[in-house]
Amino acid sequence: MAQKKLPFEGLRVCDFSWYAAAPVATKWLADHGAQVIKMEYSARPDLIRLAMPQTPGKEQSLNVSGWFNNQNSSKLCLGLNLTHPKAREVYHRLIMISDVVVENFSPRIKEGLGLNYEDYVKLKPDVIWVDQPMQGLTGPHKYRAGFGAIITPLGGLSSLTGFSHRPPVGAGTNYTDYIINPAHLAIAIVGALRRRQMTGKGQHIVMAQYASAASILETAILDYTVNNRIPARNGNRIQHAAPHGCYRCKGENRQGLYSSPLGPALEMKEDRWCVIAVFSDEQWRAFCDVIGNPPWTKDPKFATFLGRKENEDELDTLVQSWTKERSAEEVMMLMQRAGVAAGVVQDAEDILIHDPHLRARGYYVYLDHPEAGHTAYDGIPFRLSATPGEPRSPAPCLGEHTEFVCKEILQMADEEFDELLVEGVVEVG
């Protein structure tokens, strides 16, 4: 039986991007069938290749970073030394036969490499050209450098996140790098591809990561511009639910090695939590039934929603006195059976190994990588019923597809390719 065509089969993406915010977007294009050609060089690799976690015993390799591999599935890698004077001729040729060009350098580097839409649109009017600078291609701060770690504080999310008595340390990860910025970018790219398919026209896409991050602050901006109010950091609480929090649960005698850079690793799961969210009076009554209607639930101060909000500190303490005697899984199941929203605060082991739901949905995908071995990749978080994508091949080793790209795609003669190799313009992995 003929396999269903993937959505982007036949499309080529010339991908200069590195770190995360654009590579995750081009990974989704690749997972859905596009031929994405990533360019790097061992002396100047995508720096995520150097980051932890790395396959134990192979830390000197540029090909075993779990972080890098996860966000570069299904791509090809051309080992190209972008700083070599002869590299320009190679990537110029690749641009000329690509449908989409993506870069997320600082504008200074982008300009130095001659990666300018204004020049290329004259040579290739139907090109979809994607710049993803930190702060824009114009404006007084356009040359200010940065990456995901600075966008969460700069874009406003950190100042609003966390507990009010603690400093605004932010999201725990470079959150906007993995979902918000790549997804905003992918929306624009796919929209442009559709328009090009219908009209034959290319277009320019500029996504300032700063602007993208500032766009997901819910009503914080309007509340300031309209009511002159800046919301306080409020931990896990929201205006229209109580209890609405994270509660400690009983430790579990289950294997699991906590990593701890400043102390010995712990081997038992003590750090266990669940969340509970009670929105309506009906859910409140169901919640009280689940915990066996202890006397405090009859206290008039908890009888109304406003009362529960006014006495939320005390309420949270009482809720926790019940949860901490039970495992997080038990709390979730008891609450859910009664129609109350609850969930385990899952750690990586829960998510990858134990969560029966993610397993049933086949979310994580295992691929065999020549150096990293049999390893897990995030699945596709938007599932198309008729033309689903998936990580099709593991992330490329650096320079793995140099020969293929040069000879098969760029149609170089053997002599030309050998010359570029000898001169150190390209390298093979």
Add this chain to the structure above:
Amino acid sequence: MEEQETLLGDIRVLDLTDEKGVYCTKLLADLGADVIKIERPGGDPMRNIGPFFHDEPDPEKSLYWFHFNTSKRGITLNLETPDGREVLKKLAKTADVLVETFPPGHLEQMGLGYQALREQNPRLVLTSITPFGQTGPYRDFEGSDLIAQAMGGLMYIAGYLEDPPYRLYGSQAYHSASVLATVGTMIALYVRELTGEGQQVDVSLQEAVSMAMETAMQAYDIKGEIRRRASRPPVIPGIGLYECQDGHVSSFIVAGAGAGWDVIVDWMDSEGMAGDLKDPKWDELWGLVSNFRLLMALASDPQKLMARLEQFGHINEIFTAFLKSRTKGEIYDSAAERRIMITPVQTPRDLVESPQLAALGYFVDVEHPALGATLKYPGAPYELPETPWQIHRRAPLIGEHNFEIYEKELGFTREELAILKQEGII
């Protein structure tokens, strides 16, 4: 005047979303799609979510409603009645996309499942955003933003180990699911133009946030280690959050990303605040922290790290005092001049006053004639010069476009509409 071309000007979207998916339809609407927000008669419950214009609680003054429903048209329709469902089927014939956030199976129960809608319109794309997706043992579980951030693994690694985990501000599970659902919808539309066939897009809030775990899943997969909440006062100098005169700055001085410690020490020295850090005895240490690989190795080796704590503490003390004596704006400008990676932790006020966002024309004024006010909204997440992002109109009033859509576009007579109104259908 020729109307400006938009990216999705040919697309009509039926919007049956609550908070989980309302950012998805906002994205489509601001790209030019004709998004019809379908509210229950009397108004959508989302109108009760604050904050409110001048803190006056009123279904026509919810800033939440305003923000998430820009560029949309609005009608009322009661889907609990058979007539209401027939009207929806009529609408589906004219639509390209339907985005919904009902519990799995709810549309089928109403006779409006994908197969039924497909019979009306095989080109329709049906995008569903739910807490746990359309399949699997938890598909009927109750969910919310908090539950998804917990079950998706994001909360466990946010904050300080000695505190409970916390959720990211601003319903990030809803935002994540919405942006990803929009990507899926766009791909489905792209495919549809090739094949003529619509399809379903299934988005789970839990899966949507899980990729933001960054390295946590891989650390367990590759090394059997469970990544935990890791915020703490800076240990390695220059990496972490520092207090300044009027707030905080986030410092990320890592080799390969901007200027290194030689530049920072000169900067502090120029202000007479470098202490003894100009002394050559520190050269060996600067060498260490300037090498990305060495630094990464150090960060993962408790013994090596412990051996450096005293030196690091000394440098941090000088650096902390230096930053504490300055405002975040001063620090940001001076650091940027020197290509040092220090960033202010910006509040909404800082964003609104940002010269860079102003230069990008980021904030957009939207008129609200009924309020007698013009409100300043956050703007474009991306620039598409040929097909610009735009707030085409303010969010709709309750039933604002009933006549326009039911009478002019669907061809109902005034008499029919009166009956539908009387029966509580519109």
